Amino acid sequence: MTEENTAPEQIPIVTYLNLADPPHLKAQECKSCGARFFDRRNACASCGGGSFAEVAVSSDGVLQAFTIVHRAAPSIPVPYVSAIVKTDDGTSVRSNIINTPADVEHVTLGMRVALATYEVAEDDRGTKCIAFGYEPSS
Ligand SMILES: [Zn+2]
Known part of the structure; x- marks a missing residue:
């Protein structure tokens, strides 16, 4: 009987979530004006530039705005x-x-x-879908 590698594979829910240790977000930074975007862009929404560099985003920050959501689609837990x-x-x-x-x-x-990550789903082969959020820190 052979021992199988049972370590489950993890897949990020969005392409800009890097599951390296430690997990972090990666942004596309406009080479002309420095504006940052998630996912691929053809042009910068700020200056129209068309050249970007991938940069790691700081995992620490402050809560700038929020709302507490009490109604959502049936499968989404609230609040x-x-x-x-x-x-x-x-x-x-x-x-x-x-x-x-x-x-x-x-x-x-x-x-x-x-930044914090969590598992949102797992398929029959044990592959986990990983999402991110932010948690209070000190
Ligand atoms: Zn720009």
């Missing part, structure tokens, strides 16, 4: 916190606040947050 995080390198990221209760006692504007 959850939809947010805009401004990372320490100035990148604006739309994401959810996770690993904390979705209420204003635990989620406040300007609080420190850090």
Whole structure:
């Protein structure tokens, strides 16, 4: 009887989530003006430039804006916190606040947050789909 490698493979839910250790986001940075975007772009929405470089995005930041969502599609658990995080390198990221209760006692504007990943699904072969959010940090 042979021993199989049972380590499950992980696949990021979006192409700009890098599951390296530690996990981080990667952005396309405009070589003309420095604006950052997630996923591939043909042209910069800020200056029209057409040349980009892939950069690692800081995993730490502050909660810049949020709303607590109480109604969603039937399969999506509520409430959850939809947010805009401004990372320490100035990148604006739309994401959810996770690993904390979705209420204003635990989620406040300007609080420190850090990137966190979680498993959203697993297929029959054990391959896990990994998503990201931001959790409170100190
Ligand atoms: Zn630009």
